[in-house]
Amino acid sequence: MKLIFLGPPGAGKGTLAARAVDIVKVPHISTGNIFREAIAARSPLGLKVKEILDAGKLVDDETTVGLVRERLAQGDAGGGYILDGFPRTIAQAEALAGFAPPDRVVNFDIPDTAVLERLGGRRTCRKCGANFHILFGKPKQEGICDHCGGELYIREDDREGAVKKRLEVYREQTAPLIGYYRERDLLTGVDARPAADQVVENFKKSMGL
Numbered sequence: 665m666k667l668i669f670l671g672p673p674g675a676g677k678g679t680l681a682a683r684a685v686d687i688v689k690v691p692h693i694s695t696g697n698i699f700r701e702a703i704a705a706r707s708p709l710g711l712k713v714k715e716i717l718d719a720g721k722l723v724d725d726e727t728t729v730g731l732v733r734e735r736l737a738q739g740d741a742g743g744g745y746i747l748d749g750f751p752r753t754i755a756q757a758e759a760l761a762g763f764a765p766p767d768r769v770v771n772f773d774i775p776d777t778a779v780l781e782r783l784g785g786r787r788t789c790r791k792c793g794a795n796f797h798i799l800f801g802k803p804k805q806e807g808i809c810d811h812c813g814g815e816l817y818i819r820e821d822d823r824e825g826a827v828k829k830r831l832e833v834y835r836e837q838t839a840p841l842i843g844y845y846r847e848r849d850l851l852t853g854v855d856a857r858p859a860a861d862q863v864v865e866n867f868k869k870s871m872g873l
């Protein structure tokens with residue numbers, strides 16, 4: 665099954681995708697995580713994209729599409745994928761349609777006020793990318809990842825100025841994908857406001873799983 669998880673920053677796409685992997689048995693591929701890993705490793709890609717990510721802007725389509733194409737060519741993606749954070753522009757969606765068209769696009773719906781509340785309290789693991797929240801999803805031990813023991817930190821782009829920029833970029837460049845996929849009869853909507861367990865249930869129901 666080839667699935668795209670669409671929605672604004674803070675909709676919970678990453679958390680949901682990590683949970684959905686056990687249900688649909690395909691790899692979770694997050695372009696944001698790939699970029700953050702590259703930055704942590706100080707690779708040429710990381711050096712190129714660091715400032716762009718910190719500012720909450722988008723990495724160029726050519727770089728991003730190239731990366732996804734390479735990742736989908738790996739063996740574990742043979743049975744499909746859950747793409748989280750890609751595509752983010754119509755050009756990326758058109759490119760994907762050419763090499764690995766999705767079977768379904770799940771749109772996680774959430775108002776801006778909830779996004780600001782979620783991202784303001786988000787803590788991310790430096791090692792495995794897992795997300796926690798200081799109010800809604802505390803780790804067992806403060807500052808430490810439950811899954812791998814890595815250090816939790818505040819993403820530079822979760823700071824207020826960058827969040828506003830990301831929402832603006834989302835509205836201008838990514839939200840048009842909702843209409844794009846609806847026209848192609850691929851869109852399924854899921855209410856992303858409740859807690860993660862409930863959103864997982866909403867996802868399963870909307871997919872008939």
Ligand code: AMP
Binds near residue numbers: 751
């Ligand atoms: P995310 O973790 O999905 O919120 O992504 C974090 C940041 O990575 C974004 O704000 C962008 O700077 C960059 N990024 C992730 N996915 C893409 C994409 N598909 N196209 C362009 N930039 C991306």
